[in-house]
Amino acid sequence: MPRRRVSYYYDPDVGSYSYGLGHPMKPLRMRITHELLTAYDMLDKMDVLRAERSTPETMTSFHTDEYIHFLARVTPDTAEELTYNGTRFLVGDDNPAFEGVFEFCSISAGGTIAAAKRITSGAADISINWAGGLHHAKKREASGFCYINDIVLGILELLRTYPRVLYIDIDCHHGDGVEEAFYTTDRVMTCSFHKFGEYFPGTGTQEDRGRGKGMGYAINVPLKDGLNDDSFRSIYEPVVARAVEVFQPSVIVLQCGADSLAGDKLGCFNVTMQGHAHCVHFVRDMNIPFILLGGGGYTVKNTSRTWVYETACALGIENDIDLNLPWNEFFDWFGPRYRLEVAENNMEDTNLKDGSLDRVREAALQQLSELQ
Template sequence: METKKRVAYFYNNEIGNYNYGKLHLMNPKRISMTHSLIVGYGVYKDLDVYTTREATKEEIMQFHDQDYVEYLSNYVSSTKIDFLRKNGCTAPIIDEEAKNDVEKKRQYGIDVQADCPGFDGVYTFSQLSTGGSIDAAHLIINNAADVAINWGGGLHHAKKGEAYGFCYVNDIVICILELLKVFPRVLYIDIDVHHGDGVEEAFFTTNRVMTVSFHEFGEDFFPGTGGLNSSGEGLGKNYAVNVPLRPGMDDESYKQLFKNVMNKVMEVFRPDVVVFQTGADSLANDKIGHFNLSIRGHGECLTYMLRFNVPVVVLGGGGYTIQNVSRCWAYETGLLVKKNLNGPIPVDDPFFHLYEKQNMLHVPIQQVENKNSKEDLNKIQEEVFKQLKEVDAAPSIPFHNVPKAFQYDDDEYFEENEQDQHHDFSGNTYNFNKLNDYINGYQTMEVEQNEEVGVYRKQPLLIEKNSSRFNHI
């Protein structure tokens, strides 16, 4: 009998309030809409719910260039700055001259094209996105969850020193780097309609991470990378797997190809943990993507990976018809706790007006031409299998000095070691209770480092749930 999986879920009620711009296709509101459906359909009570905190600058710089992070940190939310000042907290100093420097904007990809605007709070938004993904990794490391979800993450295009494709901080790369501190092999799966270029690029030369991306390819479709011949370099040769597809992919074709490829990947690579990016722009009727997947078809890819009984970090990603994004991610959250959601959108949902034209969770999809013939898909699968044959089964990874897991603190340890709770690491004083109550995770997670005992950190804040429909974060 299959044991019930422990499913952790990260959310912060601030993250859906950020705005890329009135006409921008990326809308963080979809994360709040997803959360509201998770609560409305009763899935919430079956999850271990954690508040998402902001990642620190040091955590972000595990992957991103310091100069880029320093520049991006000028885009702290004005709401946050106002709150900190009103409550006697030290607000970050904004370098307005550097922020408005045209050359720096061009260098870092901010405000140069419509893709990555320098909107108010983009750094704070990125911190929240990344903080959830880091702590999801830590729950897996500490065996505190079998599945950890952060729908606010999955921003797979961001480069080491550049914003790209609506993404500013690559929370996925940072999540994987955390996992690699403990696990020898990490598998990254990407079913966003766009190629997971930023993640693939970061791990292109290592055999400890295998990246597998199923994506639309050709006809100048963004980002234009991810061909079959992009397979890694050096030690990473054959550890980057790309499945380039044409428009019109339907459930039957996609699911069969996905299962065949992933079954072979799991057989050969045998990962210790999976990071799964579930971009919802591969659904039918997306404003950018041209696939024709149903919500059920999309979700079946996720549940298929649970059968291998390997811990999974589940992240969001793209998705620009926001009503369908929220439907999809709420449905998939249900699947992870063995609930098959169906029926109408709850009428007391605060975003119900956005679903009024189609107020069911599952909506019909239009029949469009699938430009992927069976012959073409068979050829792609054959090429992928040839590549995987070149991978040593369960590759031998030199890992003699295994670092200790990020262990959560115990009271006795922190009584002896932690700093005064009314000060942050810079010695700035603040009203701890007010800050914690208002912003659910704006405060930095305290970290103590000791060579003998490893790294200890505060456990993510577990939210206490009650029966009230609207009494939730």
């Protein structure tokens, strides 16, 4: 198979933003990922690009004018007044009005939109934006650490050129914002794998399948605690293979949220780095252009490890890289083993109890077969 042309979007400022003391979302993970990619000499194997920041006008191709007008102006000092005491736009502690929030969003969204344009122009077969993947943002409101839905904006860009886009979401949380945006169209198939049951955002049952023309084009794969590599692979492979077969997408967008990894601070699965990266391999081997995006990932060192390894997968060099980490500015973070690995733990895979994994797989495949 010929080497794929990979474009990687990175803005050197992205790691400087902070959601605030103690907040689990840490933009620094993109900088650590970049430092590791540099130490591994991967930057000269791809086009390293800095995207133009997204403008408010571009953001309104999905979000309301009113919400964008607000987000472009809000500061920590004016938040209370502009959100009507936290009743509109930004609700709760999940989505603080941190210093530079709009710039951070314009970097994240600008990267995903540029990544999409890079594919439609034919300049890349794979494009990557680890600062993207913020799947919960709604048309008129922030949700779950996500203010601007870069994914929806990127897919809208792809739809200008391609008839059909397949969206796959392996973040531990349901990809609700993307699902909702395309719920009534048959041009975007959304497919989210997520923990379901007493877990944010609470949506994503297998009964939610789309509406109108979009009926059947929203796939939900609800999972339980302790999901391991074998279980994940046993459901991801057939569902994604069948989705590609019946939907025949022109392009795939893969949200690689790293909170599905073992040991994540907010996640509850038991997937290793290799198990997570297998999702990237599997898509790569379909020979369809694709975009890799970030998302969740709250045990920072594991998130960076995995996105580095997945960048290597995109480049097709994953078997050549030394799993002993090269020296880098953040080397100390990676002790005591200093390796490119995320190991499993001894959690029980509750998806294997009373056949729930098999039932969920069958229902997803049944839904897909009804589309033909």
